[in-house]
Amino acid sequence: MVQPYCLVYEMRESHIMKIHYGTALAAVGLVAVHILMRMADGYHESLEFANVLANYQFIPYAGLLEIILILLSIHGFNGLRVILLELHQGRSYEKAVSYGCVAGMVALIAYGSRTIVMANMGMI
Amino acid sequence: MSDTVKLRIRRSATDDFDEFTIPVQKWTTILECILYAKYKIDHSIAVRYSCRQATCGSCGMKINGKPSLACFTKVSEIDGDTITVEPMANFPVIRDLAVKFDRLFKNHRDIIPYMNNDPPDSSRMHLQSPEELDRFIQFANCIKCGLCNSACPTMATDTSFTGPQALAQAYRYVADSRDKDKDKRLRIIDDSHGIWRCHFAGSCSQVCPKGVDPAMGIQLLRGYMLGLND
Ligand code: SF4
Ligand code: FES
Numbered sequence: 230m231v232q233p234y235c236l237v238y239e240m241r242e243s244h245i246m247k248i249h250y251g252t253a254l255a256a257v258g259l260v261a262v263h264i265l266m267r268m269a270d271g272y273h274e275s276l277e278f279a280n281v282l283a284n285y286q287f288i289p290y291a292g293l294l295e296i297i298l299i300l301l302s303i304h305g306f307n308g309l310r311v312i313l314l315e316l317h318q319g320r321s322y323e324k325a326v327s328y329g330c331v332a333g334m335v336a337l338i339a340y341g342s343r344t345i346v347m348a349n350m351g352m353i
Numbered sequence: 354m355s356d357t358v359k360l361r362i363r364r365s366a367t368d369d370f371d372e373f374t375i376p377v378q379k380w381t382t383i384l385e386c387i388l389y390a391k392y393k394i395d396h397s398i399a400v401r402y403s404c405r406q407a408t409c410g411s412c413g414m415k416i417n418g419k420p421s422l423a424c425f426t427k428v429s430e431i432d433g434d435t436i437t438v439e440p441m442a443n444f445p446v447i448r449d450l451a452v453k454f455d456r457l458f459k460n461h462r463d464i465i466p467y468m469n470n471d472p473p474d475s476s477r478m479h480l481q482s483p484e485e486l487d488r489f490i491q492f493a494n495c496i497k498c499g500l501c502n503s504a505c506p507t508m509a510t511d512t513s514f515t516g517p518q519a520l521a522q523a524y525r526y527v528a529d530s531r532d533k534d535k536d537k538r539l540r541i542i543d544d545s546h547g548i549w550r551c552h553f554a555g556s557c558s559q560v561c562p563k564g565v566d567p568a569m570g571i572q573l574l575r576g577y578m579l580g581l582n583d
Contacts, residue, residue, distance in 0.1 A: 241543055242543050242548075243543045243549070243578045243579070246549045247579065314511070314545055314546070314550075315507060315510050315514075315550060316510060318511065318512050318513045323545065
C-alpha cells in the first residue's frame with residue numbers, strides 16, 4: 230500500500246506549487262469574506278464571547294472557518310517546507326522536513342477542527 | 354579622473370586585501386589593472402581570463418561589491434579612485450580571484466543544453482520564422498560567465514538550486530520551435546531545488562553583461578509549467 234506521506238514526498242514540485250498558489254488565492258478570498266462579515270456585525274461587538282460562539286454555531290460560518298483553517302495550514306506548512314529546504318540540503322534532512330511539515334499540517338488542522346466542532350456543538 | 358587608482362585584491366592565502374597602486378587611462382579595464390599588478394608587482398596573483406572582450410565568460414568577479422566581468426568594466430565607470438576586487442560569491446574559490454565552475458557546468462549540462470530533433474527531410478535546415486526566433490534569441494547570448502548565479506540570493510543558501518544560468522538556458526531550448534525535448538527539460542527543472550525556488554529577486558538580470566534576462570526566462574518557463582504557454 231502506498232503510504233500517504235510518501236505520496237506527498239514524491240509529488241511533483243509543480244503540483245505542490247499549484248496547490249500552494251491556489252490555497253493562497255482561495256484564502257485571500259475567504260478571509261476577505263470573513264472580515265466583511267465581522268464588519269457587518271459591528272467590529273467591536275463581533276469579538277464579544279457570546280457573538281464569537283454564535284458564529285461557530287452558525288453552520289455556514291463554521292464551515293467557512295474550517296475551510297480557511299485547511300487552506301492556511303496547507304499554504305503555511307508548504308511555505309515552511311520551502312524555507313527549510315533552502316536553508317539546508319541533504320536527502321534525509323529533506324525527507325524529514327517534508328514528513329514533518331505534513332505531520333504539522335495534519336496536527337494543526339485536527340486541533341483547529343476540534344475547536345470548531347466543540348464550539349459548534351456548544352461544548353465550550 | 355586621476356592617473357592612478359588604488360587596486361585592492363582579495364587574497365585567498367591571507368583572507369585579506371593586498372593593495373596596489375596602478376597607473377591608468379580612462380579606457381583601462383579592471384582586468385588590465387589586475388594584470389599590471391600581476392606582471393609588475395606580484396606574480397602570485399591568481400586570475401582567470403582569456404578573450405578580454407566579454408566573450409569567453411572567464412573573468413567574472415566582484416568589482417566594488419557587484420558581480421561584473423573584469424575585461425568589460427572600465428576604470429572610468431567606477432566611482433572614486435579605489436577599486437576592490439573579490440572572487441565571485443556562491444562559487445568555491447580555487448585561489449584569489451579564480452573560482453570553480455563545476456556546479457554551474459553540471460547544472461548547465463543537466464538541462465540538455467542542445468537541440469534535439471530529427472534531421473530535416475531534405476537538405477534544408479530546420480525552418481524557423483523570425484517571430485519564433487525572437488522568443489529565445491536573447492537567451493542564446495549567454496556566455497556562461499556565472500555572474501547571474503553569483504548575484505542570486507537563493508544560490509547563496511540552496512546548494513542544490515539549479516540557478517538562473519541553467520534555468521535561462523532551459524528556457525532558451527524549451528522556447529525553440531525546432532526542439533523536441535521540451536517535456537523532458539520541463540520535468541528536469543520541476544524539482545524541489547529547481548525552477549520553483551526562484552523568488553524573483555531579479556538580481557541575475559541586473560548583473561548580466563550580455564543583456565540576457567534570466568529572471569524573465571524563469572517566469573516564462575513557469576508559464577509553461579502552469580500550462581499558460583505551450
Ligand atoms: S545569463 Fe548572463 S550573467 Fe548569467 S551566465 Fe549567461 S551571460 Fe553570464
Ligand atoms: S576575458 Fe573573456 S569575458 Fe572577460
